[in-house]
Amino acid sequence: MKIKLTILFLFLTLRLAAQNHVFVETESFENKGGWVIDQQSYVVMNSSYIMAHGMGRPVKDASTTVKFPKIGKYKVWIRTKDWAPFPKGPGKFQVSVDGNKIKQVFGESGSDEWKWYDGGEVDIKKEQVQLALHDLTGFNGRCDAVLFTDAAKFMPPNKLEELTAFRRKQLLLTETPRSAGRFDMVVVGGGIAGTCAAISAARMGLKVALIQDRPVLGGNNSSEVRVHLMGDVDKNHYPKLGRIVREMDNGDPGNGNPDAKEYGDKRKTDIIRGEPNISLFLNTFVFKAEKQNDIITAVVGRDIATNQETRFEGSFFSDCTGDGTLGFLAGADFRMGRESKAETGESYASEKADDFTLGTSNLWASLPSDSVTSFPATPWALQFSDEYHIDQTKSDWEWETGFGNFNTITQAEQIRDHNLRAIYGNWSYLKNSKKEKYSKQELAWVAYIGGKRESRRLIGDHILNQMDIQEGKFYPDGSVTATWTIDLHFPNEKNSKYFEGQEFFASTKHIKVAPYTIPYRCLYSKNIQNLFMAGRNISTTHVAFGSTRVMRTCGMMGEVVGFAASLAAKYKTTPRGIYEQHLPELVGILKGETLAPQP
Incomplete structure (x- = not known):
């Protein structure tokens, strides 16, 4: 019996080993x-x-x-x-x-x-x-x-x-990915903030890796999302800031322009490729951070097409992902959602803390056609009627889903899909019920990559708040001058009436502010020693974020981070060490009075 069982076991083992997948x-x-x-x-x-x-x-x-x-x-x-x-x-x-x-x-x-x-x-x-x-x-x-x-x-x-x-x-992936080498600065995220951070650091002499998870640079300002740049660069307390942003700026094509070339993808890439100190890694999603205590030593990214994994070692890192992805992977302190008035003392804060975040937009546009075109019925989409529909030939920023009904990070696919159901459902209604206006109008472009507004905010040594903005506080480490209103979106009232809990259209109330400066301490992590951040994931409250999040402002944050990283490399210190021991030199660079020596 033992012999028979042994033979059977060996047979089953060999058969399992012979399976081909x-x-x-x-x-x-x-x-x-x-x-x-x-x-x-x-x-x-x-x-x-x-x-x-x-x-x-x-x-x-x-x-x-x-x-x-x-x-x-x-x-x-x-x-x-x-x-x-x-x-x-x-x-x-x-x-x-x-x-x-x-x-x-x-x-x-x-x-x-x-x-x-x-x-x-x-x-x-x-x-x-x-x-x-x-x-x-x-x-x-x-x-x-x-x-x-x-x-x-x-x-x-x-x-x-x-x-x-x-x-x-x-896929035969091993625990030892291929090495991209070691860099002075690793920038994760190739939106406007990330590209400006990479350029700034590279021009100060640092060897930089710029990692972007899409085939194009620019983030929300790319042809994949098509949001125009906002925020002023000509009202700076430090006029040196904004020069790199101007290089990246392709003019103002508006939101959702059907002509992809208007957003200057090639221009952005050419500028980056023209920098000898920058190694560009497109189509690479960073999914892992390696640490020693509270210091990031390396990140690992996977190519979104080939699945090849690459490891990037670095002395300093900058989270310019918007989602605070690198900070999250590294264990950085962060906040997501709204704080309460009791916590922050802000008059525009929520009565109670919650998970509410500004939403994600998928913009779209149509163009006139020479002949009558059709569009199918969409019973699976949101349903519109004579009583409620959106009579537009193209979208603007208001087409937005989120508002606490969805998690903008873990439910990105569902948010995008909800936006598509709204777009296709509304367009089907217009094409089939308002033929006198739309029979010769054709859907020309719909974004399938979501344009996010809010997710994680990484916590720095200072958390910018409403009072800092409205009182125009100028801290000794004031750096980027911001000019955008406090612009906090909420569901459009009429949209909520017809699509309660499924809103996809937003409203806002712009609260004007005088130009104010964002402290440098908002641009590095409180608890991860060598982590900078620039973009919409910097250290602010939800209310203050409503003003800091626009892309020209975010680009200037990137410029400051590049300057600060060069000083940190020069003095072999941390981002916090620059604030504590070398702030006058950083301010001198911002004023254009001094340049940090190349490390």
Whole structure:
């Protein structure tokens, strides 16, 4: 009996060892066709995915070559979701293997949960085949991964921890990523704040890595989001500030301009690539921070397309992610949501502390067409009527979702999808019910990358508040001059009446302020020794954030951080050490009186 059991055990062990899995991440497809990479939910999925963003017109197939260890029959699994299951959404697509379409249609399951779906069995007759995703609607069908397995009873994991381990094993990712080298300054986030921080530090002689999780720079000012730059650079207490911001400024094309070139993606990239001290890493999402006590020693990023992991060592780091991603990974103190009046003493603060944050916008635009165009009915979208609809040919900032109903970090995908349901539902109504105005108007552009306003705010040695702003307090370390109003958005009253709890349209009340300065102590972490920050995630209250968050102001923060980093390198001290021991020299640089020697 023991011999028989031993033989059976060995047989089962050999059989399990012989299982063949062929795992394909869709973001790594050789030919994306009309599909786009979305990394906005990396923090909750540990992966990117691709999406058929065709604005109601089916997009071209995405395809890639897949190599198999042996020919034969394989079970196929597709990881996807139904993004608008009301009761079934429009994101339908098919999968084809060497031109043969799998019968099942994916993306219309009625479940908005990411999970593996059984695609049946395929017969692989050669070692290399073409795998393709065929979009059926143009309405944002999405696919995370495809798995072929010759183990008939194998079920790929859905739980995040198990799935992440499975991904890493199938992708042959090791615990030792490739090294990008060591840098004086590592800037995480390539929006206006991050690009200005990188340029400022590089021009002061530092060796800089600039890491951006998208293929373009500029963040909300890029062609992917299309928000114009606001805040004045010509009212500075220190006129030297704002020079780099002006270089990055491509004029004012407004919000949601349908012409992508108006936002100057190439110009921004050319400026960065022209800096000999900057190494640029696009398409790289930083997901890990390494520390020794309260000092960051390195960060690790993953390429959103290839999944290649890269490690960046540094002396100083700057969190310019907007979400405070690096600070969060490093254990920096942060705040998210509104403080109470009792806590801050601010007259505009909330009565009670809560999770309310300003929302995320997905802008859109239409253009006139020479002939009559159509747009399908959208029963899965938000529903509009003669009584309530938004009669616009393009959006502005008011198209905004969040307001405490969603977490702007962990529910970024749901926020974007809610915005899409509003956009497509309203546009469908206009096209089909107001034909006299819209019959020759065509949807030309819709952002699939969300333009965030608020998430984490990292805590520094000073927390800027309403009184600092309105009283115009000038602290000894006053640096960036800010001019924008206290601009705190809230759900539009009429929108709330018709879409209570599902608001997607905002209002605001601008509270004017005189130009004021932001203390340098708001630009570095209170508890992580070598962490700077610039952008909307600096150290402020929710109320003060309403004024500091606009991009020209954020860009000037980046300039200050670059200057301060050069001094920190020169004196081998910390960001706090600059405030405590070398503030006059930093102020001298801001005045244009002195330049920090190159380290």
